[in-house]
Amino acid sequence: MAGMAALPAAEPRKPNVLFIATDDLNTALGCYGHPIVKTPNLDRLAKRGVRFHRAYTQFALCSPSRSSLMTGLGPDTTKIYELQTHFRTILPNVVTLSQCFQKNGYYTARVGKIYHYGNPGQIGTDGLDDAPSWSHKINPRGIDKDEEPKLTNYTPGRGIGSAICFYASPAPDEKHTDGMVAAEVIKLMEQNRDKPFFIAAGFYKPHTPYISPKKYFDMYDPAKLKPIDLVEGEMEIAPPWAYFTTPANWDMTDQQHRNALQAYYAAISFADANVGRLLDAVDRLGLADNTVICFWSDHGYATGEHGQWMKQTVFEAATRIPLIFSGPGVKAKDKVSPRTVEMLDFYPTLADLCGLTQVPGNLHGKSLRPLLENPQAKWDRPAVSQMRRAAARGKGQGRKAKSGAPFVHGYSIRTERHRYTEWDDGREGAELYDYETDPKELKNLAVNPQQGKVKADLQRRLHAITKARGKS
Numbered sequence: 001m002a003g004m005a006a007l008p009a010a011e012p013r014k015p016n017v018l019f020i021a022t023d024d025l026n027t028a029l030g031c032y033g034h035p036i037v038k039t040p041n042l043d044r045l046a047k048r049g050v051r052f053h054r055a056y057t058q059f060a061l062c063s064p065s066r067s068s069l070m071t072g073l074g075p076d077t078t079k080i081y082e083l084q085t086h087f088r089t090i091l092p093n094v095v096t097l098s099q100c101f102q103k104n105g106y107y108t109a110r111v112g113k114i115y116h117y118g119n120p121g122q123i124g125t126d127g128l129d130d131a132p133s134w135s136h137k138i139n140p141r142g143i144d145k146d147e148e149p150k151l152t153n154y155t156p157g158r159g160i161g162s163a164i165c166f167y168a169s170p171a172p173d174e175k176h177t178d179g180m181v182a183a184e185v186i187k188l189m190e191q192n193r194d195k196p197f198f199i200a201a202g203f204y205k206p207h208t209p210y211i212s213p214k215k216y217f218d219m220y221d222p223a224k225l226k227p228i229d230l231v232e233g234e235m236e237i238a239p240p241w242a243y244f245t246t247p248a249n250w251d252m253t254d255q256q257h258r259n260a261l262q263a264y265y266a267a268i269s270f271a272d273a274n275v276g277r278l279l280d281a282v283d284r285l286g287l288a289d290n291t292v293i294c295f296w297s298d299h300g301y302a303t304g305e306h307g308q309w310m311k312q313t314v315f316e317a318a319t320r321i322p323l324i325f326s327g328p329g330v331k332a333k334d335k336v337s338p339r340t341v342e343m344l345d346f347y348p349t350l351a352d353l354c355g356l357t358q359v360p361g362n363l364h365g366k367s368l369r370p371l372l373e374n375p376q377a378k379w380d381r382p383a384v385s386q387m388r389r390a391a392a393r394g395k396g397q398g399r400k401a402k403s404g405a406p407f408v409h410g411y412s413i414r415t416e417r418h419r420y421t422e423w424d425d426g427r428e429g430a431e432l433y434d435y436e437t438d439p440k441e442l443k444n445l446a447v448n449p450q451q452g453k454v455k456a457d458l459q460r461r462l463h464a465i466t467k468a469r470g471k472s
Contacts, residue, residue, distance in 0.1 A: 015327065017293075165208060
């Protein structure tokens with residue numbers, strides 16, 4: 001109507017974030033159309049955006065990894081190398097990822113495990129959670145906790161959170177802790193759909209104990225599963241500090257190995273089903289076009305590679321993680337990026353995709369937006385992972401570090417072609433692998449004079465990065 005002033009245009013709604021975490025997921029098994037392991041919902045999510053073929057954790061152990069991810073700072077800055085210390089005792093004023101979203105006007109919530117929990121011992125508690133990070137928190141506890149006395153345990157000398165143990169549960173999905181995580185996250189999305197939110201879904205599987213509904217066990221026949229063969233002398237290829245599991249495969253028999261694979265695969269498929277429930281809810285609520293989904297695991301997981309089980313190495317199986325981004329700002333669809341990226345990149349990427357203006361200036365990662373627009377874009381950032389060993393262990397009990405230090409640290413740099421690792425600054429040995437010719441890491445080239453130039457270049461880059469991230 002003539003004479004009336006035009007109304008100001010409404011500001012565009014900020015994108016939501018659905019931050020989906022799994023615990024101990026082997027990347028090669030747990031995503032993207034594996035010929036045996038069934039993950040149809042992760043496959044569905046991958047088709048919506050970009051998955052990263054070479055994404056890596058900073059530290060293949062729960063608390064160091066998650067503390068680094070959520071602060072955006074490397075482990076030598078957080079000083080978290082074990083499972084007991086809270087990062088705020090070191091960095092009391094650090095602004096975490098979800099806290100940054102709070103400061104930018106977001107509702108933030110988590111359900112389940114985002115920071116470290118003893119899994120399964122601390123299920124249903126706050127664990128090492130960080131209260132300032134959340135507007136709201138929920139700690140589900142399912143029937144799987146009550147089923148722990150029924151476990152079959154192949155490594156009874158270990159606690160069940162670090163053992164090869166399993167149980168095919170008769171209880172339905174929704175009675176399990178992870179089923180409850182999915183249900184509570186869906187409720188939070190329903191209740192907060194009209195405001196910008198950052199909601200974190202922290203699933204506990206496929207972490208051991210491998211307790212899942214029986215129908216997921218029934219998807220896999222142990223007789224048809226093939227354990228990874230250990231090459232003779234394989235556990236002597238690298239320095240003794242490189243290995244976590246001794247003896248090889250914890251002396252499981254072939255049948256036990258197959259049964260363990262069945263249980264682990266079942267746990268992966270159960271985790272996948274719960275991810276599917278979240279995707280269905282995002283679609284049903286009409287949130288897909290305005291919700292960034294980031295799917296990840298805190299580290300990888302070995303199931304016999306190099307005779308290793310679980311994590312706590314800097315081999316590929318333990319350091320490589322699944323990573324998928326979809327939603328606003330992710331222009332590429334159903335694409336794979338071969339570039340080398342790190343968990344430190346999550347914080348700046350999500351802040352970038354959501355247009356946050358109040359972001360810490362000291363983050364160690366870099367926004368992945370260029371790769372979410374063009375997965376093949378030029379990118380020359382390697383990934384750095386690390387590990388710490390008590391100096392009294394190693395290949396034999398009572399082993400001491402040459403330096404006399406109580407701990408031996410291993411630092412590993414991964415480019416698209418190579419991995420270079422050194423233990424105790426090289427005093428305890430080094431590793432160099434060429435994945436173009438040796439994808440299974442069976443030829444340690446660190447002492448090969450023909451690889452001297454490659455080794456020197458990787459060593460120089462590794463030292464520069466670790467110094468910048470707080471290594472003394």
